Amino acid sequence: MLQIEDLKVRLGDKEILKHIDLKIHPGETHILFGPNGSGKTSLLMTIMGYPQYEVAGGKILFKGEDITRMAINERAELGIGMSYQRPPTINGLKTRQMVNLCAQGEVAVESLARQVNFEAFLDRDLNAGFSGGEIKRSELLQLMAQAPDLMLFDEPESGVDMENIALVGNTIAALLQKDGSAEETTSKMQAKLNRTKMGLIITHTGYILDYVSADKGQVLYDGMLSCVSNPREILNCVGESGYEECVRCITGIN
C-alpha cells in the first residue's frame, strides 16, 4: 500500500504541494486530474524520490516502510516505478541495453518490445529524438521489464496516435493486472483480491479510462487533493464547468 500523510513539498522557494493525503491499496488504480502547473508531475516525482522536491512536512509510506527520505534507487528496489512525461536522453545507451538494465538481467527484449510495437527502436540511443508518442511506448517498455508494484504514469496517452492508443491503454491495463486475464479463470471478486499492482495515472483527456478500469479519481488543485470520486464523473464535471467550479461543487457536496 502507498500511504501519503499531510505531505508538503517545496521546489526552490515555492510551495507546490500544500497538503496531500492519499492511500492506494494493493490492486487499486487511481486517476489524477488537475490543471496545468497544479503539481501533478511534482507529486509523482516526490513519490519517486527526486531530491529537488523537498519534503517540508508529512510522510510517505510504502509497504509499511517510511520512504520519505529514501534514495530514488532504494524506492525502485522496493517496487516503485515511473513512466515519465519528459524523460532525458541518454546518449550512447541503447534502448535495448536499458531494457536489460531495468530487468536487472537478461530478458526477452525483442518480445517485450513487440508488445508495444517498439522493435525498430531498440538499437537507438535511449530517448534520442524519440517523438512524443514513441517516448510513451519506450517508457512502457522499460516498466514492463522493471515490473514494479506501484506504477506512476505521467500522461501516458498524451501524444499517442489513434492506432497506438489501444496498444498503450491495453499495455497499462496488463501492467496493472486490470486486463481481465485474471477474470477468465476466477470470479470477478476473487480477481480483485488477487490483484496486487497499484497505479497512479495522470491524465487530461481521460482516454486511458476506456482501457483501464480505475478505482478512484482525484483532483489536484491549489496544492491539495480536493476530491475523491469516480474518475468518469470528475471528467464530465471538469468538461462541463471547469476545474475551479468542479472542485468547489464536489467539495461542497462532501
Add this chain to the structure above:
Amino acid sequence: MYNRDQLAKKANAARRKQSAIGPDIDLTEFDDAPSQHSYLAEEDLCSLPMADQNQLLMAGLDVREEERGGTYLQKDTDVIHCHAQQEGIEVIPIKKALETEPWIGDYYWKLIDVDTDKYTAAAELGLHDGYVIRALPGSRSIYPVQACLYLEKENIQQNVHNIIIAEEDSELHIITGCATAPHMKKGLHVGVSEFYVKKNARLTFTMIHNWAEDMAVRPRSVARVEAGGLFLNNYICMKPVRSLQMYPTTHLVGENAVARFYSIIVGSPGSYYDLGGRIFLKHPGNRAEIVARTISNGGDIIARGHLIGEEPDIKAHLECRGLLLKGGRIHAIPELEGLVDGVEMSHEAAVGKIAQEEIAYLMSRGLSEDEATATIVRGFLSVDIPGLPPQLKAEIDKAIEESDKDMM
C-alpha cells in the same frame, strides 16, 4: 628519391627545435641506445609471459594472430615479429624497406618535414625502426593488420617511423597499439607516421594507447587522401600518461576525398594531453569530421580541432564534448576556417558534468548512483563510428570497458 645524408643534415639543424605546441621535453633525460631483443617466430609469440601478453592484448595485439591480416611487433628498438598473412598486404620493417624497396623513396619524409621539430629530427637521426604497411591496388583486407610498439626498457627513448599506403581501390584496416611492460615507468616514444590513401582506397586506422604513468609521447603524423579516398582515424587513450602531444594533419587532395577522426580520451590526475587534428579540404566534394569525447578525472586535456575549407561544396563538422568527472581541466579549441563562399562548416563543443536528471532517471530504474554514473559515462564514450569493421569496434569497446574499472 631520398638522400639520407641530406635528411641527416636538415635534421641535425633541428635537433634542439622546440615543437610549436606542447610542453618541451628534455631528450637528454632518455636513453636511445639500441636494445638487444631477439626475433620471435610465430610460435614463440604465444610463449611471451602472460603479463606481457595481456598488455599487448589491451593495445589490440593478439599474439595468436587470429583474425588478423598481419602482425608487426616492435619491442623497444627491435622488430621482434613481422609478417603478413593475407594476399595483397605487405608488412615490412622500415629499416629493411629502406634497403630493399626502391619505391620507399616516394614516401619516406614526403609528407612531414624532417626538421619540423626536435622529435622529427630524432626520428631520423636515431631511427630505431617502424612499420611499412601497404595494401596492393584493388586488394581488400578482410582482417585488420595489427601493429604494436612495445616498451620494456626503463627510461628508453623509442624512435619509430611508420608508412602506411593504401593503393588505388584497396581497402586496408589497421589496429595499432602502443603499450608498456607492467613494471615500466618512464620513457619517451617518438613516432612519425605518413599515411597515403590513393584513389578510391579506404583506410581505417585505429590506435589504442596504454602508456605507463611517467611516459612522454610525441607522435607526428600527416595523411594525404586522393580522389574518392576515405581515411578513418580512431584514437583511444584511456590510461594515464605524463605528457602526450600530437596534432595529426590530413590533406584531402582529390575530389570527394573524405577524412574522419574520432578520439576518445580519459585523462587521469597527473596526465597532460594536448591533442586534436587538422584537416584541409581542398577539393569539391571533400568531407571531414572530427569528433572528440574527453573525460577528465583530474587530468589536463586540451582538445583541438581545426578544419580548413579551401573550396566550395565541401562539408565539415567538428564535435568536441568533454565531461569533468572529478576535477581537472578540459580545454576545447575548435577552429573553423572557411576561405571561399559555399563552404559548409559547423562545430559543436560542450564541456560539463553529467546531468543530475540523467542519473536520477536511471536510479529510478533500479541502478545505484555509481552504476547510473558508469552507465552514462560508458554511453558518452561509445561513439558510433560509421564504416568501422565490427572487430575493431569490439576492440574499442573492450578498451572502454577495461578503463571503466579504473575510472569509477
